[in-house]
Amino acid sequence: MLKYQEISDEIEKYIEDNELQQGDKLPILETLMTQFEASKSTITKSLDLLERKGVVYQVRGSGIFVRRHKRKGYISLFSNQGFKKELEGNHLTSEAIELEVRKPTKEAAHNLNIDLDDDVYYVKRVRYINGQTLCLEESFYNKSIVTYLNKEIISDSIFNYISEGLGLKVGFSDLYLRADKLKEEEAEYLGLQEGDPKIYVETIFHLTNGQPFDFSKISYNYEQSHFLFQATSHFL
């Protein structure tokens, strides 16, 4: 475990455990340096991490403060994988509808950067949150990277399996989001009416070496899908 990671985690845990609120002041840099026996740069790196996670904000000449958003029940779209632990008390399950090896569509081949006669795993599933339909998901996995999948795996967390089971390292993803109307088939799976709104997301996941391995098309149930984004201007 990296030192700055550990420190970052500890500080976050400290905030959680003591239920600190927005605006509460954390110890100053120097204190943290001695407390964690780390150099200034390392502490700074830990704090930058927390700042990007939306946990703290730093004010030059003043101090380090706790940042809290005010709403519960919102899903943070970013994370190592698709979702975040922020789902706290929420129960996430999946129902597999389809799973097979096939040739990619033109669209999938283009997004995965493979040929039309390469193999992909095609996965279709409905995901539930606390028993409610959350989304309908169609995914294409580059089979030369994700070499094996079965029903059991895709009913659980695919990304867990990919990193733990296959030892692959997920690097970055491009996520395209818009709203649209539900088609009849989608509405049926989600338990909504045709023409109802949906949030429609396409995502391309890449390994750390830049290779795309997963192209997914997801239609979200608009009643269940509340997303949170926390931005910090000087990181952009």
Place this chain on the structure above:
Amino acid sequence: MLKYQEISDEIEKYIEDNELQQGDKLPILETLMTQFEASKSTITKSLDLLERKGVVYQVRGSGIFVRRHKRKGYISLFSNQGFKKELEGNHLTSEAIELEVRKPTKEAAHNLNIDLDDDVYYVKRVRYINGQTLCLEESFYNKSIVTYLNKEIISDSIFNYISEGLGLKVGFSDLYLRADKLKEEEAEYLGLQEGDPKIYVETIFHLTNGQPFDFSKISYNYEQSHFLFQATSHFL
């Protein structure tokens, strides 16, 4: 201008100018160090910035590579302000519908962290992209921070005025996003039908010192609003 900022900008410009594509390799760290006469840490910081902006990805033991997303016409929701220059050739205008000083709603007061008898600027406007309606926006500005607004300012870029004109420093924002159905009045402003989908976003903007100064409620035209998010797993 900070050194790491400058270097970051120059590298980005270099990529643009030479139309480098996804996977193209950049010079190695040592080359960049001598070329920009900077230390390793500074170059690293520049590259981290670019990585978070989705411009490059770094592979340990291998090199630094260009990252490109494949789609045009998507808006990056993050930036110093509401939008990004990524709007490249796109023309963004605003039509002011309402502008007045008033008392905040309970909701606005809560989100801005002020009292019900404090003053806010209430701004309502429709924003257009290339002549099409993009969104309907209602904003509440804490008047003790944003001390003055007029029709001219709000027809242009409010955030530009806030940072340049008022000298305020925007720090971070919380953004809540979901889909819903358009109400009659909203549909009218956007030129759509009642019941059509919308992307509905509420945002709270804070100064660098953590003070919230803007609470906005925005309904996006689903036909025009395509959002792009670029995530990098190890920054979360």
Place this chain on the structure above:
DNA sequence: GAGTGGTCTAGACCACCCG
């Protein structure tokens, strides 16, 4: 002006990729 965070450097050492 004291307190506090941010930038930048030089250099040591570690970890991963690839031929």
Place this chain on the structure above:
DNA sequence: GGGTGGTCTAGACCACTCC
């Protein structure tokens, strides 16, 4: 094993805030 990024340190100096 050579090439290349990533982590970490100690310390100098700068910039902002707040009393």
